[in-house]
Amino acid sequence: EIVLTQSPGTLSLSPGERATLSCRASQSVYSSYLAWYQQKPGQAPRVLIYAASSRATGIPDRFSGSGSGPDFTLTISRLEPEDFAVYYCQQYGSALWTFGQGTKVEIK
Amino acid sequence: QLQLQESGPGLVKPSETLSLTCTVSGGSISSSSYYWGWIRQSPGKGLEWIATIYYGGTTYYNPSLKSRVTISVDTSENQFSLRLRSLTAADTAVYYCARHLLPYYYFDYWGQGTLVTVSS
Numbered sequence: 001e002i003v004l005t006q007s008p009g010t011l012s013l014s015p016g017e018r019a020t021l022s023c024r025a026s027q028s029v030y031s032s033y034l035a036w037y038q039q040k041p042g043q044a045p046r047v048l049i050y051a052a053s054s055r056a057t058g059i060p061d062r063f064s065g066s067g068s069g070p071d072f073t074l075t076i077s078r079l080e081p082e083d084f085a086v087y088y089c090q091q092y093g094s095a096l097w098t099f100g101q102g103t104k105v106e107i108k
Numbered sequence: 109q110l111q112l113q114e115s116g117p118g119l120v121k122p123s124e125t126l127s128l129t130c131t132v133s134g135g136s137i138s139s140s141s142y143y144w145g146w147i148r149q150s151p152g153k154g155l156e157w158i159a160t161i162y163y164g165g166t167t168y169y170n171p172s173l174k175s176r177v178t179i180s181v182d183t184s185e186n187q188f189s190l191r192l193r194s195l196t197a198a199d200t201a202v203y204y205c206a207r208h209l210l211p212y213y214y215f216d217y218w219g220q221g222t223l224v225t226v227s228s
Contacts, residue, residue: 001171035214037155044204044218045155051212088155092213095168097145097157 002026002093004100012108019076021103023089028069033092036065036074039102040085048087049074079105110135112205112219119225126192126224130205131185138163138183143208145215146179146190148201156201160208161188195226 003026013019023034031052037045047056049065052072062077076083084107089100116128130144137144145160159179160168167179173192181188192199202223206215 032211033213035212037215039155044206044221045215046218047214047216050209050214050216056216090155090214096170097160097168097213099155099157101154 001096002029002091002098004089004091004098006087006089006100006103008103009101010104010106012106013079014108015079015081017079019074019079019083019105021074021076021087021105023067023072023074023100025070025072025091029072029091029093031068034065034067034072035090036063037088037090038083038085039088045088076105081107110207110217112207112217114203114205114219114222116203116222116224118223119227120195121228122196122226124195126190126195126199126226128190128192128203128205128222128224129187130189130219131187132207133186137181137186137188141210143168143210143213144181144188145206145208147204147206147215149204149221150198150201153201158192158203159190197226200224200226 005024007022034052036049039045053065064075086102086104088102111133113131146158161179176193178191202221204221205219207217209216
């Protein structure tokens with residue numbers, strides 16, 4: 001089973017700043033099978049990025065994904081007030097799906 | 109617009125079996141383009157994938173839960189279901205149903221989630 005480790009656990013930033021979130025896999029992940037989600041309190045997660053770098057429908061271009069192999073990154077170029085939330089990476093491999101433990105982006 | 113709606117009991121006793129159903133509307137569950145899955149989230153914790161099914165009946169399970177879980181599909185009702193046996197307090201969570209978009213396997217549509225509490 002592939003374990004995803006996200007860092008940092010919490011990111012304290014101000015609106016307008018750049019956020020860089022990391023997701024490291026315990027073994028190589030096929031880029032097509034790496035996704036990022038945003039979750040706000042009381043809501044279901046929402047997909048932001050799939051296939052490591054493709055934005056899902058309706059996602060603003062301030063969200064971008066990159067990476068390959070075991071290391072992936074979600075970047076929010078300029079934080080808007082609605083971007084403060086928890087972010088999860090997720091992978092599929094060998095008929096198993098796993099999530100990272102999440103990174104909370106909070107207002108500084 | 110595709111919608112997924114979870115239904116089931118909000119309170120279950122320890123050692124009993126949880127049964128949840130996800131009703132899909134606005135689209136067909138019998139499509140070769142999608143899988144259908146269950147994910148849960150314990151209070152204040154992260155997301156845990158439970159199980160996934162294809163409309164043809166192929167199933168996939170989280171190894172840590174496999175001995176207690178059964179996922180099934182009813183194409184005539186456009187629903188899929190989850191059964192989780194031998195419940196403990198550790199199974200208290202919000203349970204989500206979701207659709208996987210092929211060929212990328214990510215979850216593109218989610219239900220709103222249903223809170224299940226395991227308590228006597």
